[in-house]
Amino acid sequence: MRKNKFMRIYEELTEKMKDGTFQAGELIPSENELAAQYETSRETIRKALTLLSQNGYIQKLRGKGSVVLDTSRASFPISGLVSFKELADQLNGTIHTFVEELELIRPEPYLQHQLQCSSKEELWKVIRTRAFDGERVILDKDFLLRKQIPQLTKDICEQSIYAYIEQELGITISFAKKEITVEPCTEEDCRYLDMKDFSYVVVVRNYVYLDDASLFQYTESRHRLDKFRFVDFARRHTK
Amino acid sequence: MRKNKFMRIYEELTEKMKDGTFQAGELIPSENELAAQYETSRETIRKALTLLSQNGYIQKLRGKGSVVLDTSRASFPISGLVSFKELADQLNGTIHTFVEELELIRPEPYLQHQLQCSSKEELWKVIRTRAFDGERVILDKDFLLRKQIPQLTKDICEQSIYAYIEQELGITISFAKKEITVEPCTEEDCRYLDMKDFSYVVVVRNYVYLDDASLFQYTESRHRLDKFRFVDFARRHTK
DNA sequence: CAGTGGTCTAGACCACAAA
DNA sequence: TTGTGGTCTAGACCACTGC
Numbered sequence: 001m002r003k004n005k006f007m008r009i010y011e012e013l014t015e016k017m018k019d020g021t022f023q024a025g026e027l028i029p030s031e032n033e034l035a036a037q038y039e040t041s042r043e044t045i046r047k048a049l050t051l052l053s054q055n056g057y058i059q060k061l062r063g064k065g066s067v068v069l070d071t072s073r074a075s076f077p078i079s080g081l082v083s084f085k086e087l088a089d090q091l092n093g094t095i096h097t098f099v100e101e102l103e104l105i106r107p108e109p110y111l112q113h114q115l116q117c118s119s120k121e122e123l124w125k126v127i128r129t130r131a132f133d134g135e136r137v138i139l140d141k142d143f144l145l146r147k148q149i150p151q152l153t154k155d156i157c158e159q160s161i162y163a164y165i166e167q168e169l170g171i172t173i174s175f176a177k178k179e180i181t182v183e184p185c186t187e188e189d190c191r192y193l194d195m196k197d198f199s200y201v202v203v204v205r206n207y208v209y210l211d212d213a214s215l216f217q218y219t220e221s222r223h224r225l226d227k228f229r230f231v232d233f234a235r236r237h238t239k
Numbered sequence: 240m241r242k243n244k245f246m247r248i249y250e251e252l253t254e255k256m257k258d259g260t261f262q263a264g265e266l267i268p269s270e271n272e273l274a275a276q277y278e279t280s281r282e283t284i285r286k287a288l289t290l291l292s293q294n295g296y297i298q299k300l301r302g303k304g305s306v307v308l309d310t311s312r313a314s315f316p317i318s319g320l321v322s323f324k325e326l327a328d329q330l331n332g333t334i335h336t337f338v339e340e341l342e343l344i345r346p347e348p349y350l351q352h353q354l355q356c357s358s359k360e361e362l363w364k365v366i367r368t369r370a371f372d373g374e375r376v377i378l379d380k381d382f383l384l385r386k387q388i389p390q391l392t393k394d395i396c397e398q399s400i401y402a403y404i405e406q407e408l409g410i411t412i413s414f415a416k417k418e419i420t421v422e423p424c425t426e427e428d429c430r431y432l433d434m435k436d437f438s439y440v441v442v443v444r445n446y447v448y449l450d451d452a453s454l455f456q457y458t459e460s461r462h463r464l465d466k467f468r469f470v471d472f473a474r475r476h477t478k
Numbered sequence: 479c480a481g482t483g484g485t486c487t488a489g490a491c492c493a494c495a496a497a
Numbered sequence: 498t499t500g501t502g503g504t505c506t507a508g509a510c511c512a513c514t515g516c
Contacts, residue, residue, distance in 0.1 A: 030501060031501080031502065032500085032501085032502095032503080042502095046502085046503090049502090060502065061501085061502080062503070063500080063501050064500095064501065064502080065500095065501060066501095066502080095509075177498090
């Protein structure tokens with residue numbers, strides 16, 4: 001057995017919701033029934049169902065059962081840790097990524113603060129633009145610690161840095177903090193983006209942490225106003 | 240005993256992180272130690288620690304322990320389900336809420352779609368503006384189903400609809416979906432807000448669901464560009 | 479090696495919903 | 498009353514960390 005049991009059950013159940021075995025609005029089998037079906041304990045089933053609930057697939061109702069939620073209606077990126085590539089895959093229009101800059105730098109004070117590192121640390125600085133249907137509307141500025149990512153190439157940046165880090169290097173991203181504001185556009189925005197008459201950009205600042213709780217990437221994603229969209233699915237944990 | 244044991248432990252531990260008993264960067268006692276201290280089973284301790292981890296207080300490290308994260312740096316609203324009142328309590332400036340409209344309506348097609356209700360359903364329509372330091376910068380439009388909220392008064396709307404619903408009516412809000420976009424301002428925005436020269440607003444659409452998975456509130460919160468800020472803390476559940 | 483967190487089990491009792 | 502999900506227990510074995 002390669003995977004955790006509860007994860008396997010989680011995946012089998014999501015499959016059944018996608019292929020229509022379980023329809024939105026219906027109840028799935030009870031925890032006891034599932035425990036019997038999968039020949040496991042109820043706590044293990046509960047772990048799988050908790051995951052389903054946290055990811056918006058079901059809603060547990062005490063005394064009644066677990067109802068399947070309508071996920072088709074929303075197609076929300078589940079809980080916001082979504083890379084550009086994943087997003088692009090979901091869309092139709094023609095999308096291109098241009099690597100504008102790729103170099104090693106020493107951080108100035110602003111970056112030292114954002115990345116909580118010293119001025120001696122070497123940093124990868126990657127600037128990319130994203131074009132939808134020929135218009136450059138997103139400017140992505142990534143800063144990564146050299147000590148964790150020894151090598152970075154233009155090719156990798158054109159694909160997905162994220163995928164490279166996780167799949168090739170085997171580094172696991174654990175959590176991220178996002179901050180969204182709207183700010184006047186800078187000279188840099190005007191240089192790289194097709195700003196039209198817009199004089200503001202939506203700035204998404206992303207702080208990415210690893211499994212060992214160390215901060216390792218700071219990303220600034222700057223979007224032209226009219227092309228920005230963010231979806232979030234928030235579930236209550238604490239009463 | 241009024242509360243769940245794991246919730247009591249969760250709260251005691253958050254206390255210790257706030258009052259400095261546990262410092263950021265340090266390890267908290269191991270699960271076995273905590274189980275002994277609190278005279279409970281390890282699984283119950285694990286439930287409390289899982290909550291702490293999901294809410295950004297600690298990071299669990301296999302083989303090592305659980306380290307306390309630095310929450311002071313961010314002061315993020317935990318996972319995005321934050322009412323205006325909670326936010327206001329955290330800020331310093333003078334803040335006022337004005338109830339501009341409060342009435343019962345029948346939904347037009349757009350609202351029928353957003354709330355998934357029929358045209359015969361009665362709806363509360365509440366329009367409020369929020370002023371920071373004398374400037375009206377947020378326009379909140381709330382739509383609630385009459386059948387769930389029989390009575391609504393100007394007083395309640397001036398305080399917190401959210402608090403009224405949860406505390407007075409005993410209805411529990413379970414989860415919410417958020418959508419953030421930037422849109423040209425409408426005539427309504429100009430009428431109610433001090434728009435200055437801004438011709439766009441940040442629109443946050445909120446779909447609020449109850450414990451029984453029924454949609455019950457649709458809220459549109461419209462912010463002047465320069466006063467908008469959103470913070471999100473996303474943790475990875477699925478591998 | 480000992481200690482950590484991650485998973486899993488087979489029970490138990492509870493609060494709640496529906497018939 | 499029966500069946501549901503929610504909580505809790507006292508064990509067990511595993512994978513990983515650090516010494």
